[in-house]
Amino acid sequence: MAQMQLDAAALPLAQPRRMSFAFLGVVPFFVFAVMFLLWPTAFLMVGSFQDADGHFTLENIYRLSEPTILNAYKISIEISVASALLGAIFGFFLAAAVVLGGLPRWLRPTLMTFCGVASNFAGLPLAFAFLATLGRTGLVTLLLRDFVGFDLYATGFNVLSFTGLTLTYLYFQIPLMVLILTPALDGLKREWREAAEVLGATSWQYWRHVAIPVLWPSFLGTTLLLFANSFGAVATAYGLTGSSLNIVPILLYAQSRGDVLHNPNLGYALALGMIVITGLSNGAYIWLRARGERWLK
Amino acid sequence: MKRSRLGPWLAMAIGTAYFLIPLIATFEFSLRMKRGEYSLEAYRVVLADPRFQASFGYSTLIAIATILMGVLLIVPTAYWIELKLRNLRPLVEFITLLPLVIPAIVIVFGYLHTYNSSSWIPLIATPRGTDLLLTFGYMTLALPYMYRAVDTGLRSIDVRTLTEAAESLGAGWGTILFKVIFPNVRVAVLSGAFLTFAIVIGEFTLASLLDRPAFGPYLQLVGANRAYEPSALAIVAFVVTWACMGLIQIFGRDRRATMAGR
């Protein structure tokens, strides 16, 4: 997904010396971007600050603190934080195992290919897969019941719940982490470890003083990316829980279908809230990534 | 010095289990349709379902349209930026990254309000118009991947020199673009195309909110009403994704091979 290089330190836009008619070549692109990306988004952003008659108001922003909406944001953020953190940690161990663990060579390309697939295997099919695995008649549920004598659902577990959704999101979060973090781990030079060792450091001291600080920006940045990634996901949650789980993307989906909030402008504010949250975490990701790359040059 | 390999193996084992068990479980589940025996009945039912064929066909068509229009929009733009308007690159890059920041649900929510039947451009008023809007929407979602792939491809060849060489040989702009630039970024475009296909084919949010008979909404319908067919569909979708990624890898490897051979 976002394993692309982000040239974060956006160069200052140099003054066009002699634009002539060269700019005509990019007109189609800008027209497209304005029509299908910028304008619809701007429309929502402006709409969040308007009442039904088009007058300026902060009412919609204020009403985001209504219990239903606030709760939706809360659950959304909780799920996203949980799946991002767990995905980041497991993804890190998996990437570290394959880069630094001294495992057989063929494992690495195999894992990377699989991660490429799994990070794009989201949405409804993924929901179906987890229903078939951990649903009431799912394979794992049945195997646990029949062979281990452990009734998963008696513990209060439900794949249609917070835990279930988090566990499902991990299926694309972990691979994404592996894909983005592997180059960062490759950037750890063997000489750093050796220099640390020869200066008297133990393996743990090397990790504590060198490797972890060096990886930290990449790790944290990617975690933020994972957060945004699950925060905006609709299809997986919808496929798994229908509209039973009150999270922001589902609420916005319902609002798009039929104005469940009975106030279009409040719907815009809901969308604005999403943009702000994903925008902030993506922005922080880009910033942290630039920091990490500066070191690893 | 030998370090213990226990930890790495353990991480691999847990990872492998986590990734494979849902696939195995889904496959097992998809075989359970006939009571008391494993069969491919669910696949037979699904594949024979005319709505499956129709929606899969529709999504394939939209995906191809998205790829073609995306390539026609992005390759000339990226080429032109590289050649003449380098100072616009940061702005264009920023725009192409926005779809990663703005969730799809927000984008389509915006569409519903800017292109409804009472707007200046009432695309949603007609089915063909909505198809077009859906395609544009998918182009937007694919923009980060497509642009990145093409841009990387263009940067790896020396666009300016190639263009000047072609110009000095008397080629016109059309010839340069289609005979010189496109062939050289073919591999990059193809990998962007397969990724786009993988994203578009099962996409749910846009198709559902724009109310188009695509594969995503069909999946949702089956998921809500049937027991075993969804698993069969999940396996089919997984195979399609896998095929797209596999094709990207194969074409990528081809490029490395030819580069080395040069």
Add this chain to the structure above:
Amino acid sequence: MKFLEIENLRKVYGAQVGVQHFDIAVERGEFISFLGPSGCGKTTTLRMVAGFEQPSAGSIRIDGRDVVGLRPNQRNIGMVFQSYALFPNMTVAQNVAFGLKIAKRPDAEIKPRVAEMLQMIKLPQLGDRFPYQLSGGQQQRVALARALAGSPQLLLLDEPLSALDAKIRASLRSEIRDLQRKLGITTIYVTHDQEEALAMSDRIVVMSEGRIEQLGTPFEIYNRPRTRFVASFVGTLNILRGKVIDPAKGVVRVDEQDIRLDQQIPNAAPGEMRAIALRPEAVTLGETRPDRNAMKGTIEEVSFLGAIVRIKVRFKDNLISLDTFNSSASPPPRRGDSATVTFAPADLQVLEGVEG
């Protein structure tokens, strides 16, 4: 007992031999270079001394203590890497302080020590910079300060100058050597650059294919190369092929002209073909004298290199290249002229091994 003793060191990777029959004894305070082409085993040997690789056989004793089996962090060694290997997340001062911190020295001791080290490498004002803000030469000096901060008993340098520009290389070369003398620290220096090794070392170990080819002072290595490999690797030497006429008197025949040596030819039988090394600067043109060998040939090439004119003289099969100083009074000879070259018997060195 010498300070560093390596005996019968051997390293094999599967069926492949990395290093074998490696014996050396290094005095305290000595600067010794391992010189050879890439893959000759010099770095492997250094890494075994550092503890990154385990020898397959043999012993390494530092100051009487056998270190084989000790981890690198137990050996009290300073090491400088080709790629600098500064920790990117730490400032220059933090890098230099790293070893002291790990050793849990008190802050009151670390601070002045770091300042002293930065002073020593002449970068006292750069303590707060990050490595990526420094030039390559500066980074390598910081790496040197970091390696020396903990007063290690042995300093290992693994091609420390290879990544730098020629100019910085030359200045850093003498800086390293000065520091090493001042601190009196025993040092092993790995390089593939013969000039570096000749300029810096007390002694040089020339290595090829995992073995020691020759061990000696720069003077010995350059003037008395023992093997064809050393002769060709260390200098731009003339190597002549000659037939042994009288091993006891030291007479060989090169392209039908007899030449004398100042010594016997050991382990040689009359009629054998041997290689003879001859440095270009020992050869002069014209003026035969009874105490010098003389050979008649034809000028094949004259290259004007500024202060020096390099002349190649062709004999039947052999070629001798010689350097003369450029002088406006006497223009250089022309191609095709016949010429006589002379050289002293003492400047000839018969190399080991029979030529095919």
